[in-house]
Amino acid sequence: MLIFAPQATRELGAAIARALGAELAPLEEREFEDGEHKVRPLTSVRGRDVYLVQSLHGGPEASPNDKLCRLLFLAGAVRDAGASRVTAVLPYLAYARKDRRTQLRDPITTRYVAQLIEAVGIERVVVVDVHNPAAFENAFRCPTVHLEARPLFVAHLLPRLQEQPVAVVSPDAGGVKRAEMLREALAGELRSEVALAFLEKRRSGGVLSGEDAVVGSVEGRAAVIIDDLVSAGTTLARAAAACRARGARSVHAVVTHGLFTGEAERTLSGAGFEQLVVTNTVPPFRLQPQTVATRLTVLDAAPLLAEAIRRLHREEPLAGLRTFGIPQGSAAV
DSSP states (O other), X not given: OEEEOOGGGHHHHHHHHHHTTOOOOOEEEEEOTTSOEEEEESSOOTTOXXXXXXXXXXXXXXXXXXXXXXXXXXXXXXXXXXXXXXXXXXSSOTTTTOOSOSSTTOOOHHHHHHHHXXXXXXXXXXXXXXXXXXXXXXXXXXXEEEEOSHHHHHHHHGGGSTTSOEEEEESSGGGHHHHHHHHHHHHHHHTSOEEEEEEEOOEETTEEOSOOEEESOOTTSEEEEEEEXXXXXXXXXXXXXXXXXXXXXXXXXXXXXXXXXXXXHHHHHTSOOSEEEEETTSOOTTSOHHHHHHHEEEEOOHHHHHHHHHHHHHTOOOGGGGGTTSOTTSOOO
């Protein structure tokens, strides 16, 4: 098995490799004056099971398009060099939010990205908490693995939610299934009833109203808001305000991908979370270091990704990853 990670995702790639007791395989990455680039493996890949780690979020030095292009070129290079199998490990999958047509002649970029990935010989794709898992699976024809950060969130939340009533909250109706799965997991681990709630956004003439209706009870409970990603933070802040207005005793937020674009720092700083938890699938580089240190908890997704790679390489079942990282001896989910 060989694990490669281009420079833009080298930190996370190296952490995944360490969790596997290995090192990243060496790459050459060259930049040319006209903006073109090349990437090639510096070790033989012939007959090897190759894993390419590239998180496709925009970064301080590379856009999602840059990262996607480098991934495609690297995949093509290792296929041409004789790799027996190539798996793309994409902790954050770009363009996954545009999975259906909402206007006339809209692009369906999730499907187009899938076609590009498959065209260069990538035979399997691993992602973490895409926006719409069903659309993701339907977009690809090659095998896909959809990992979830839920067990990381459960392990983190358990000691903080003991002996208090809890409600899991989706910030919109579309995320209710995600919230229900976290609710079931927490209820099993806490061995107590956990409520479910979601926000119903009120619109008039296509304009979002000033107040969100909370469907379900959060009064007197620790409200845990869950979402797949946070961009500008407006949705999370509205959800937190709605929960507090309905009598929640505390508000926590767990989000897999922290993009933190635009005014996210200002918006979320005033939201009053007891804790805001994300994973390192996207590093919080857009926030000030002091904000990250004092207001954000970043969970390491590398062990989860490494365990998935280990099992895929050994052709072992992935089912046990549903409870990966949850302390031993707790109730089964």
